[in-house]
Amino acid sequence: MNFNAVWTIYVFEMRRFFRTITQSLISPVLSTSLYFVVFGAAIGSRIQEVEGVSYGAFIVPGLIMLSVMTQATSNASFGIYFPKFIGTIYELLSAPISFLEVVAGYVGAAATKALFIGVIILITAFFFVDIEIKHPVAMVLFLVLTCVSFSLLGFIIGIWADNFEKLQLIPLLVITPLVFLGGSFYSITMLPPVWQTITLFNPVVYLISGFRWSFFGEADVAIGVSLFAIALFTGICLAIIWWIFRTGWRIRQ
């Protein structure tokens, strides 16, 4: 195991994050604040409590998940796509490192960035609403697992993409709709029965529900099912990465 290489990639990627710290942090904080103003204050004042929680507080876990999922995916996909695009990937391919070490470096950095943003949004939320975290350990576990699994997904997208449009395609067309329809801003119990059933096919539902449970102790689906869903998702991503590693798909001819 070439730990030096993993650490080198990690630090190099984190440096990019800190170099663009303004874009990296200000934009998620700003957009979260806007969500609080629009959904929490303007619309939320007309909505009664959801599952015994004020609407402003209710949307906090969903908002964090929304940002963490999109940030993890876009950071990881860009992280590995950029060397492919500018050609510096030759260095990764000719260095004495295995593909899994490359994954560890890039995914580790992307997950860290997403975690960072998740925490910043949580802190921002404290300024707008009163929140109490009932299960802090579970909250951290869900947050970290989401960061890692969506960074893995982003890495796969970055390997797959051969132009900038494809890089945006999955986050825009798949992840954002799934997150919005996954109960970020509402409880799925508020939906008509048919839609409740359809929603259960959306994997993001399980993540948001589990994450919300760690805050309020209330969940749309059982907490065990949520944990299983995120473990399954991580497992699928790891399996795809293993396959890429075996075949050299889109990286090594």
Added chain:
Amino acid sequence: MSAIVSVKNLRKAYAGGFEALKSVNLDIEEGEILALLGPNGAGKTTLISTVCGITVPTSGTITVGGHDTQTDFRAARSLIGLVPQEINLEPFETVMNSVSFSRGLFGKPRNDAYIEDVLRQLSLHDKKDDKIMTLSGGMKRRVLIAKALSHEPRVLFLDEPTAGVDVELRKDMWEVVAGLKASGVTIILTTHYIEEAEAIADRVGVINKGEILLIQDKADLMAQMGQKQLKIELAEATSAIPAELSRYELWRADDGLSLTYSYDTKGERTGITTLLNDLQKAGLQMKDIQTQQSSLEDIFVGLVKEPAQ
């Protein structure tokens, strides 16, 4: 000397069926500079990419320092530095960070003193904190070399280091290469400039259409190039070489209108004066005299040109 890089029966076919390398065999001696000459698309870059691990061989084996590049890739790749043909650099990073990154990828602990030495050697030290995007093309190429040297490799591959580089910088690059050789690094460079191979290589290989056509000591090649031909055109055709001239190695053209004499320019006596005297004595009238010299270019063109249709 022993082979530090050994390529055996290496074949590379791409998914489309294109065969970029056809059973290449090549031994590279430790400490030498080998120049691989070939036209565009000859397979030079594929050969380098396969040795360095960027491309997977279809069949055949490659060892570097005795380590197989497939089964023992970590040990093999640790010995290799690669300077790619294209200028592939992260534009927003500083020179120092970019070069340190390369060292880290090879598993070596950070060593700023060593990196600064490399930068000094390449006249890049005063640019170490500059962003790469602010550097000139020649400077960027030096950064690529610095990155390749960052992990103290024993073998350095330079893929067309002077393509599109002005004459001044090309000479500088040759000096850099000579300096690296002096420090004990084995160097393999590809080029399509013949004078580059002449100027710096110990051995010259010619590659075309995925095959190595020739690999020879430059000194031997130069000796071949030392041969000159003297072509004597005659006023009247001669049916045979006169007996007076039998001691010369002469070749008579089929029409009998010219005689060709080969001689070594590096020899003490070329024998031209006595030949010309003897020609007169034999009663042959000369119409014109021409001399021709074979160059590395002739050898190269002769090897790679398309067979006549």
